[in-house]
Amino acid sequence: MIHSLFLINSSGDIFLEKHWKSVVSRSVCDYFFEAQERASEAENVPPVIPTPHHYLLSVYRHKIFFVAVIQSEVPPLFVIEFLHRVVDTFQDYFGVCSEVIIKDNVVVVYEVLEEMLDNGFPLATESNILKELIKPPTILRTVVNTITGSTNVGDQLPTGQLSVVPWRRTGVKYTNNEAYFDVIEEIDAIIDKSGSTITAEIQGVIDACVKLTGMPDLTLSFMNPRLLDDVSFHPCVRFKRWESERILSFIPPDGNFRLLSYHVSAQNLVAIPVYVKHNISFRDSSSLGRFEITVGPKQTMGKTVEGVMVTSQMPKSVLNMTLTPSQGTHVFDPVTKLLSWDVGKINPQKLPSLKGSVSLQAGTSKPDENPTINLQFKIQQLAISGLKVNRLDMYGEKYKPFKGIKYMTKAGKFQVRT
């Protein structure tokens, strides 16, 4: 089971350690530092590092390494999943997860970690339950605590854990009963030089914010459930009903949670909502290159593409770029060689473009690699897979809740090769 946890910042300082069993010496992290040194970038530190007596499993998020120490054969995915859960919890508690905020809230952090694991066994990892046990810090509470001397430790015990629905606390009360569902889809795609799709897939999630009194029992049905052949559910979803009727039936946790995540695989045809026309060339003879990209909408089902952002990692030999955008702003960082262009909305009548020249280091041969273009965008009110919620019903409670559903499509890892 999980023995200890070390939090390490990018400069290699251990700024927090927590042991659930006997204390493991900090020196075990030396093996991690070695691996960190070998890796060119922080992202490339291998997630599993063996040491003579322990194994170090790490995740890298928010510029912090969360390093778990285990001593025996433990499923590594279990540890990594748990670490991600820790990060999510911190984020949930403090809004952001950074070294400063963790140091500022060190007591809450310790209390939360203590509640999350018992002797290395996960105890309470649902943020609903945790928040009941240890209240997240707010400005108001901080002030109150200072004056009254009370603490964040809830005077409650985990009552939810006694029930058959451990994810929902009992005795929930709201004056406005509401249930919102967001269908968010991300397109991961690789587009080749000529504009044809090499691979494209959709990662979709349904995030819910449910604030309903009592013990409501919800059912959610889809217009086209056939799309969902690869799904992962929140534990509250009754799998049997999904298998037989393709209906999501569940008693929701209180507050925010991820009801469902799904994957529309590469075998289905995925609509690509934007295209990029590019003309990037470096000439062998001169130290100048040409650079021109245009972004335009493709299959958007009549919706506007907004929040468009183009980034591209230029080859090392690029010294500078002189570019003019037809809209938006662009930045080229000559140190990291990263070009980013904040485009904004795409107007189909007047396509945004970025043109100009590239100056190369004199004397070097033309770069071997062509830069890959990374694209970000958002389309509101559209689920690109075509998924549509049919209806939402509530049983078990008398009142009439307010229901809402939103759709959004985003770019995930959307790459255009040039």
Place this chain on the structure above:
Amino acid sequence: MTDSKYFTTTKKGEIFELKAELNSDKKEKKKEARGCARPSPSSLCSSALFPDVVNCMQTDNLELKKLVYLYLMNYAKSQPDMAIMAVNTFVKDCEDPNPLIRALAVRTMGCIRVDKITEYLCEPLRKCLKDEDPYVRKTAAVCVAKLHDINAQLVEDQGFLDTLKDLISDSNPMVVANAVAALSEIAESHPSSNLLDLNPQSINKLLTALNECTEWGQIFILDCLANYMPKDDREAQSICERVTPRLSHANSAVVLSAVKVLMKFMEMLSKDLDYYGTLLKKLAPPLVTLLSAEPELQYVALRNINLIVQKRPEILKHEMKVFFVKYNDPIYVKLEKLDIMIRLASQANIAQVLAELKEYATEVDVDFVRKAVRAIGRCAIKVEQSAERCVSTLLDLIQTKVNYVVQEAIVVIKDIFRKYPNKYESVIATLCENLDSLDEPEARAAMIWIVGEYAERIDNADELLESFLEGFHDESTQVQLQLLTAIVKLFLKKPTETQELVQQVLSLATQDSDNPDLRDRGYIYWRLLSTDPVAAKEVVLAEKPLISEETDLIEPTLLDELICYIGTLASVYHKPPSAFVEGSRGVVHKNLPPRTGSSESAESPDTAPSGGPAADQPSVIPTQGDLLGDLLNLDLGPPVSGPPVATSFVQMGAVDLLGGGLDSLLRSDVGGSPAMGGSGGSFTPAPSTTAPTNVGAPLGSGLGDLFDLTGGVGTLSGSYVAPKTVWLPAMKAKGLEISGTFSRQVGSISMDLVLTNKALQVMSDFAIQFNRNSFGLAPAAPLQVHAPLAPNQSVEISLPLNTVGSVMKMEPLNNLQVAVKNNIDVFYFSTLYPLHILFVEDGKMDAVSSKLQGSNIFTIAKRNVEGQDMLYQSLKLTNGIWVLAELRIQPSNPSFTLSLKCRAPEVSQYIYQAYETILKN
């Protein structure tokens, strides 16, 4: 922030204030307890408050109680004596009417890692394990694991393990999950115990609990299920059906554990079954989904998918695209994806794959680019139809002139030549253009190999090789060896114009180099060329076997084993768990995994099958050493077959232990020296049939028989010693005859020899040496023959042995190869030593059977079951192998049955033989 304020400002002087406040009114207490509860550099100060904090424990205020508990967990260790003060409160809280308080108390109790107070905690824990409230039981289950970590013996003595086992059939799923988790953890440190013994009923319980417990509980239950062995395909299918829904879980660890169970039990299902096909289809989507998770999860998933793809390529054969690399994937993900892409490459998708690989070859990351180029080569070797395409892709890449790409391409083109000889040699010209840019040894060696291999088609091959020769001394060994071979090849193909070159390289290799490999190879070529050029041609230019793509696959038995370890660290390293250290406990663990993919149970099967030698991998005995590396080369000596007695040992092992027929046969075989003195089959006291050769030898005559247990063995300390037998007949050793036996006396092993000179000349200068053997037997002193041995004279020597020599596993295990030297020659022979000479004195557990005890086999217990005497015995070998035996004796029946239990099944066969010889004499 108030929180931090309390510690940062807590200075020595303030402790007193805190102390005062702790003892004052309630509200204040909370604040201070909070200050103390935080583990921080100020811990010194905080622990000074220990007694005051403990006083606060007996509060009704829940919030304060929690804080005090938190404080205790952090500081009890530094004040073990003080911690005892807290015990009373724990005991009291464990009886609180509120189940949540009971649970909190039992949880905190276990976290106080102070050995002193553990025994006080047993009673409350026992109560909590049987608590009516599931929440308390579930917490108590974990507490057993905690306690076991601190004091394992206590947990066993108190019978908590059995209680924990009972909890597996608890009505509450959460309790079941925690019990399973606790048991799995305890089992880690107790590889031998069958803690998780599963039967269909408990499996049913687990499957029911699976649906209702938390995601983490599901992981433990699934991992536990994977160790179960269904009795038939029906049961396997029903388990699969109930596990399948877990594939849709949001937690990737649950998904992967479910995949493991399914992959394992699928082995048992018939392939014609509809369900089998359905299951295969169901496995693909969740695996693909794992790849859209965070990179760290992706990495672990990819390592596992790599195994799955090798075992069942059909699952993911249509999913090639998800393994395409994104440019901002971390490098560890990129490399794994590439590996899987090659494994999935087939005729159907090769075009796509090649286009991708070519794209990757222009990326920035050097390691990744290299691997991509290699991958192209592997595709060519794997998919024959694509070879041409791959070669042209590689040529394109060579045109880029990027140094490391070119070098890598040349290395793989060499492999392509070896797979498809005489097909793509037209590209050699292009390769030769890049000769100068090669600076890595592997690429240079590959290029030299190509030039040498195709010397007849390259007009200026001699010039090319000559250019390499100039810097011969600066090259790495790999290149030097390759250059030597290439030039010899060239010479054999074009003898006329390259004579000078070959002489040059041979002299460089043999005279100027101090590398023995190079020198030896040089000499061999030289001698071959000078004695028989035709033979040289046959040797050097021999047809080479084609290489195949299977070279990088994991060996099937290992793969089957690893499939059972999906989702564990073993699957990340692609090594069985026994191959890497199991944490600080250093337990040799799961070291004898069963063979087939279908019949394994990851539970450590440390019980060796009692019949026959087990064919499993060696575990304790070091693996077979490299025979070539042995400079003594004893095993290449004249094949002196083992003496008759030795062979009979082996034969007897195979037959019923006291089968009489063989003995009589043997006796005539041995010719006058009835080695197995026991008169075949009967238990009448055997006459002391000592052989003529052992007259005067200091041995306790092995005449004790089974019914004469107490007085059987003549000497006090001596174990049974077999009569001497002829090891080296005179006719094979130019007149020297050696006969001997092995004995063990007072802890030391000796080899009792009789050397007889049957030649006509005087012998002197005796020396003896052993080859490496299974137990590291070696002479402890030189062979002392003081006077020269005159013709027809014999001398008796007792050569002391020790077991510190170098170790190599022999076949049979007790084989010993010996070299004896005298002034005439060196003679080799091999003999089999009875294993009981290795039984050490401290293998004793109890004394009942003194006969066996004489040979250091100790009886632990004696029981009479249904008229049969059962002896439970133990013995220990010099290298620490313990063997447990059960000997069943029927009074009316001369035969007896022996069952062994040992972690190294190899020895069992020889233990049988040892028993046999001891009991029969």
